[in-house]
Amino acid sequence: MPKENGYCLDQCIAEEVMLLWQLGITTTGCCCGHGSAPPFIGVADEDIPRMKAMGYQVRFNPSRPGDEDGFTPMGTEYAAEQLKEHLKMN
Numbered sequence: 794m795p796k797e798n799g800y801c802l803d804q805c806i807a808e809e810v811m812l813l814w815q816l817g818i819t820t821t822g823c824c825c826g827h828g829s830a831p832p833f834i835g836v837a838d839e840d841i842p843r844m845k846a847m848g849y850q851v852r853f854n855p856s857r858p859g860d861e862d863g864f865t866p867m868g869t870e871y872a873a874e875q876l877k878e879h880l881k882m883n
Contacts, residue, residue: 806832812872816879818843821862833863847875 802810803825810823819837826832833852836844841861845851848871849864 803827806834806866808869809866809872810834812869812876815876816843816847816872823866825866832866834866835863838862 802823805825806823810820813820813834813836818840821835821837823834824830824832831852833854834849844864849867851861852863852865854860854863
């Protein structure tokens, strides 16, 4: 979420989200779960196909059945590998 001095990101998921930004993925929210809930990365609808193509798994939200805009984080190393592949192709 935008803040006066930048964006608010959970530290444990921040690097992965920033790598996704470098790939051009627009995130709509994220949470590392803080040890009490499953983590997720929310993305704009137009980026759902790209997330799936990169191997990210949809994290279904029972309060919004049918929506596929939330994904299970794969980790910083995975996102960095995706960015490397993207840079090779472009």
